Amino acid sequence: MNLRVIEGGRDAGSVSGLLVTGASAIASLAGGLRRGAAQDDVGLFDAAVVGGLGSPDAPVLACWEGRVVGVGPRATVEAALEAAGLPVARFARIDARGGLVTPGLVDPHTHLLFAGTREAELRARQRGASYLEILEAGGGILSTVAATRAASDDELLDHGRRWLDEMLDHGTTTVEAKSGYGLDLPTELRLLEVAHRLGSEGPVDVVPTFLGAHAVPAEFRDRPDGTEAYVRHVIGVQLPGVAAQGRARFCDVFCETGVFSAEQSRRILEAARPLGLEPRLHADELAPSGGAELAAELRAWSADHLGAPSDAGIDALAAAAEGERPVVATLLPTTTWFLMKDVHAPARRLIERGVPVALGTDFNPGTSPTPVLPLVLTLAVLQLGLTPGEALTAATVNAAHAIGLGDEVGSLEPGHAADFVIWRVPNVDQLPYWPAADLARIVVKRGVVVRERT
Numbered sequence: 001m002n003l004r005v006i007e008g009g010r011d012a013g014s015v016s017g018l019l020v021t022g023a024s025a026i027a028s029l030a031g032g033l034r035r036g037a038a039q040d041d042v043g044l045f046d047a048a049v050v051g052g053l054g055s056p057d058a059p060v061l062a063c064w065e066g067r068v069v070g071v072g073p074r075a076t077v078e079a080a081l082e083a084a085g086l087p088v089a090r091f092a093r094i095d096a097r098g099g100l101v102t103p104g105l106v107d108p109h110t111h112l113l114f115a116g117t118r119e120a121e122l123r124a125r126q127r128g129a130s131y132l133e134i135l136e137a138g139g140g141i142l143s144t145v146a147a148t149r150a151a152s153d154d155e156l157l158d159h160g161r162r163w164l165d166e167m168l169d170h171g172t173t174t175v176e177a178k179s180g181y182g183l184d185l186p187t188e189l190r191l192l193e194v195a196h197r198l199g200s201e202g203p204v205d206v207v208p209t210f211l212g213a214h215a216v217p218a219e220f221r222d223r224p225d226g227t228e229a230y231v232r233h234v235i236g237v238q239l240p241g242v243a244a245q246g247r248a249r250f251c252d253v254f255c256e257t258g259v260f261s262a263e264q265s266r267r268i269l270e271a272a273r274p275l276g277l278e279p280r281l282h283a284d285e286l287a288p289s290g291g292a293e294l295a296a297e298l299r300a301w302s303a304d305h306l307g308a309p310s311d312a313g314i315d316a317l318a319a320a321a322e323g324e325r326p327v328v329a330t331l332l333p334t335t336t337w338f339l340m341k342d343v344h345a346p347a348r349r350l351i352e353r354g355v356p357v358a359l360g361t362d363f364n365p366g367t368s369p370t371p372v373l374p375l376v377l378t379l380a381v382l383q384l385g386l387t388p389g390e391a392l393t394a395a396t397v398n399a400a401h402a403i404g405l406g407d408e409v410g411s412l413e414p415g416h417a418a419d420f421v422i423w424r425v426p427n428v429d430q431l432p433y434w435p436a437a438d439l440a441r442i443v444v445k446r447g448v449v450v451r452e453r454t
């Protein structure tokens with residue numbers, strides 16, 4: 001396989017190898033999921049501590065045919081490449097110009113695909129309306145559902161491309177994308193198919209998640225048993241259809257007081273698993289509803305939001321973290337911010353209890369319309385008390401594990417995808433320090449330069 005490489009704005013021709021030099025530091029995030037004190041360890045190779053950029057021990061990143069083959073001190077990596085029969089002279093060079101290099105960011109929680117916008121809800125919230133009040137009044141998710149059902153596949157594809165493009169601009173190279181604005185089988189299948197197509201087009205990888213249980217749709221709401229009838233519809237009609245289609249990798253449920261109970265969420269997720277759809281959960285976003293406990297019990301891949309978990313829920317996640325595959329706590333601070341709430345997810349308690357923490361944008365038209373994952377890092381530092389290192393871990397290796405791709409993306413180590421970002425800042429602390437700034441200078445996906453700013 002030969003890869004096209006654009007170097008310095010010029011096409012460098014087809015080459016198989018890429019060598020990134022001139023980095024002030026490389027945060028490899030190598031070594032797997034991190035929790036507890038290790039969440040702050042970004043696997044840093046720092047030029048300053050080995051004699052500067054000119055030193056033979058200055059860090060480099062080597063990639064071959066879209067995969068990482070070496071990261072670490074230049075002399076060591078180059079010797080290893082030669083020994084492996086990969087002559088360094090045949091590698092295209094990228095000069096990081098004193099910038100930080102990290103893995104491509106992984107956004108483990110988005111509602112990428114929808115139609116319409118909901119800016120009017122900002123004014124309603126300013127007048128004091130709550131999220132659930134807006135939903136009860138037929139706004140919120142339901143207005144997006146109506147617009148999404150009416151949208152064509154091409155409209156959804158164009159929308160998806162536009163926002164994936166912006167995510168990529170800010171360094172995100174892998175995205176989880178939930179359905180959940182169809183709430184009927186045909187539209188849910190269309191959303192999953194569009195998500196799959198977008199991922200196939202590239203360059204951003206897209207992991208589709210089925211979220212039929214996102215809200216109770218209008219046609220079920222007038223019935224006295226509406227929520228229960230819709231749960232049966234999700235289990236009996238939507239899940240088999242989604243499984244037969246074969247696009248979704250996960251099943252998610254919005255487990256929240258006034259939406260789906262923990263018991264209903266359990267039934268849906270337990271029906272999904274034998275169909276090959278692994279569980280993840282919107283848990284305790286607004287109030288404790290048993291979501292964290294359920295995520296721990298089912299060994300879900302992640303428990304998301306966790307704005308208000310119970311003490312028992314945190315205990316359950318801490319106990320699950322001792323197991324072979326911990327439940328990742330995926331926190332979404334831009335949502336709290338955009339909803340103008342001042343109660344934040346207990347991030348420090350989760351980390352201190354050994355629960356691995358990830359961060360996502362929750363990109364959606366109602367409660368977090370931002371594609372900018374580095375902004376999430378800023379809020380995680382300012383509002384959740386994470387260190388910049390903990391936040392970077394949360395948006396790379398831990399996020400990758402939360403969507404089942406920990407062996408493929410989210411860290412720079414031999415065999416993993418050559419997905420990385422060269423930033424216009426020299427150290428990890430500066431990533432959250434410039435809120436929403438354009439910090440990604442070069443973005444590489446599977447060894448190919450897909451973004452370059454001069």
Ligand SMILES: [Zn+2]
Nearest residue numbers: 109111282362
């Ligand atoms: Zn969500």
